[in-house]
Amino acid sequence: MDAKIVLLPGDGIGPEVTAEAVRVLHAVAQRFGHQFTTSSHLIGGCAIDAHGTALPDDTLAAAKASHAILLGAVGGPKWDSPTAKVRPEQGLLKIRKELGLFANLRPISVVPGLVELSPLKPEIVSGVDILFFRELTGGLYFGESGTRPAKDGSGEESFSTMIYSTGEIERIVRLAAQAARGRRKKVTSVDKANVLEVSRLWRRVFERVMKEEFPDVQSENILVDAAAMYLISRPTSFDVVVTENMFGDILTDEGSMLPGSMGLLPSASLGSSGPGLYEPIHGSAPDIAGQGIANPLATILASAMLLRHSLKLEQEAAAVEAAVHRVLKQGHRTKDLAAKDAPWVKTTAMGDLVIAALGK
Numbered sequence: 001m002d003a004k005i006v007l008l009p010g011d012g013i014g015p016e017v018t019a020e021a022v023r024v025l026h027a028v029a030q031r032f033g034h035q036f037t038t039s040s041h042l043i044g045g046c047a048i049d050a051h052g053t054a055l056p057d058d059t060l061a062a063a064k065a066s067h068a069i070l071l072g073a074v075g076g077p078k079w080d081s082p083t084a085k086v087r088p089e090q091g092l093l094k095i096r097k098e099l100g101l102f103a104n105l106r107p108i109s110v111v112p113g114l115v116e117l118s119p120l121k122p123e124i125v126s127g128v129d130i131l132f133f134r135e136l137t138g139g140l141y142f143g144e145s146g147t148r149p150a151k152d153g154s155g156e157e158s159f160s161t162m163i164y165s166t167g168e169i170e171r172i173v174r175l176a177a178q179a180a181r182g183r184r185k186k187v188t189s190v191d192k193a194n195v196l197e198v199s200r201l202w203r204r205v206f207e208r209v210m211k212e213e214f215p216d217v218q219s220e221n222i223l224v225d226a227a228a229m230y231l232i233s234r235p236t237s238f239d240v241v242v243t244e245n246m247f248g249d250i251l252t253d254e255g256s257m258l259p260g261s262m263g264l265l266p267s268a269s270l271g272s273s274g275p276g277l278y279e280p281i282h283g284s285a286p287d288i289a290g291q292g293i294a295n296p297l298a299t300i301l302a303s304a305m306l307l308r309h310s311l312k313l314e315q316e317a318a319a320v321e322a323a324v325h326r327v328l329k330q331g332h333r334t335k336d337l338a339a340k341d342a343p344w345v346k347t348t349a350m351g352d353l354v355i356a357a358l359g360k
């Protein structure tokens, strides 16, 4: 097949890890007889430097015209001043919103044989296989916000609001429940219904959709504070988890520690139609940027999700995932994964190893 893939390497380690994923995609194209055309565009801090905006118009236009988008990471101390008018993160939030990417899939699994990478006990993490559905274009990150003179006279006060409509909740719950049908048929919804009005609506809609449309799928509700605890104490009890934007942001970072490193976790952001956006869940890691030591595996695994969800190339996606797992099982590690004083390989060497393993 012919596919147009837009690359948004972004800031920090973004360009380094994206480069390796692109090499893997081209190796896949060669091996399976596809043609992938890639073009690189600016987003985040580098876009602010060049154009004064975190999401230039031509980046958005190219993304809209593509089959899929592969993103590295955005942000860094250079653009981090609390008084900054434009922020790198706005680019990411805006492209998600503009493309209607309301569903953020974050799979978290502990690969058999790699249990030792986890900071948790093997008996807790072995067998972990969770698929998070984080709502991505609503809630606190997109609700009305502002700053005004404080009512108590102490200076200013600021507010951010969490808003969800019935329709926004229904569509993400449906996607989560459909995914559960192909897995262990269980969906956990995470909310804060004991305190938040918006969570009570979330829970009502979740329960209705599950009862009316997915009677064959088991469902449960867990409060977000308890969910944070169970994710560590009994992570194997989760199959599919569906939750609002901020809870999902926080819980998936926590969950990334189950397999041992954020450097291993990919994500896919999907809308009801159009291109999907694929990225590692880790950030731009400015402290190690430019040293060639970042772990490219999360972005390589994100490219596997791109092959699967946007290009419908399941066999190719599985081949990339198998290659990553083979390399890890052979004992190869990047710095973030290596035990103290154990040997590790640099970013491009890890890319080479995955490409070599692809052919096997």
Ligand code: IPM
Binding pocket: 075, 089, 092, 093, 249, 281
């Ligand atoms: C993520 C990131 C972003 C988010 C930031 C960079 C805006 O943390 O993808 O999880 O909060 O969505």
Ligand code: MG
Binding pocket: 249, 250, 253
């Ligand atoms: Mg996050």
